[in-house]
Amino acid sequence: MPIAANVQLGERTRIPLPDLVNLYGCSIGDDTFIGPFVEIQAGATVGRLCKIQSHSFICEGVDIGHEVFVGHGVMFTNDLLPRATDESGRRITDNWVMSRTSVEFRASIGSRAVILPVRIGASSLIGAGSVVTKDVPPYAIVAGNPGRVIGDVRDKRDPR
Numbered sequence: 780m781p782i783a784a785n786v787q788l789g790e791r792t793r794i795p796l797p798d799l800v801n802l803y804g805c806s807i808g809d810d811t812f813i814g815p816f817v818e819i820q821a822g823a824t825v826g827r828l829c830k831i832q833s834h835s836f837i838c839e840g841v842d843i844g845h846e847v848f849v850g851h852g853v854m855f856t857n858d859l860l861p862r863a864t865d866e867s868g869r870r871i872t873d874n875w876v877m878s879r880t881s882v883e884f885r886a887s888i889g890s891r892a893v894i895l896p897v898r899i900g901a902s903s904l905i906g907a908g909s910v911v912t913k914d915v916p917p918y919a920i921v922a923g924n925p926g927r928v929i930g931d932v933r934d935k936r937d938p939r
Contacts, residue, residue, distance in 0.1 A: 783802060785821075789810065789811060804820065804821025806824045807825045808845065810827055811827060811830070814832045814833035817831050818835075820839045821839055825837070826847060832851040841879070841880045844882055847887070849882075852891045853888050853890065857896060859878050879896055881899065883917070886899045886900065889909065894911045899914075901917040903915045903919045903920070905921050906921060
């Protein structure tokens with residue numbers, strides 16, 4: 780799995796196993812970490828100081844802000860009505876509608892979450908295994924399938 784020549788890599792971006800990622804046509808900010816077996820498609824952006832853990836998939840139309848954490852095996856989607864063929868049985872290649880996802884500053888997404896095209900607000904926390912089908916407000920804690928707001932991260936601050 781290659782890092783294509785058309786990838787914009789920020790300064791000090793860390794990819795410990797570059798032969799085990801698939802990056803093409805994307806933009807990745809400074810000081811970001813990309814784990815093994817990650818795919819980031821053309822047109823996706825990842826901000827600075829992010830951590831993208833192993834086995835995650837970031838598709839076209841996903842914009843990840845600065846200081847975002849993406850856990851292991853997170854799956855982003857960009858098609859709300861996926862189909863292989865149209866009504867006449869012809870394979871669909873170019874005639875589909877891409878929907879966008881925005882992950883704002885310092886949001887965290889737990890392992891194996893599935894993210895449909897939504898806006899994930901700043902400093903929010905998505906629980907592991909959640910399926911996010913609706914926009915997430917800033918500072919919200921979201922969990923479940925479908926994901927529901929169950930709290931506010933400001934109420935759970937680490938006392939350290």
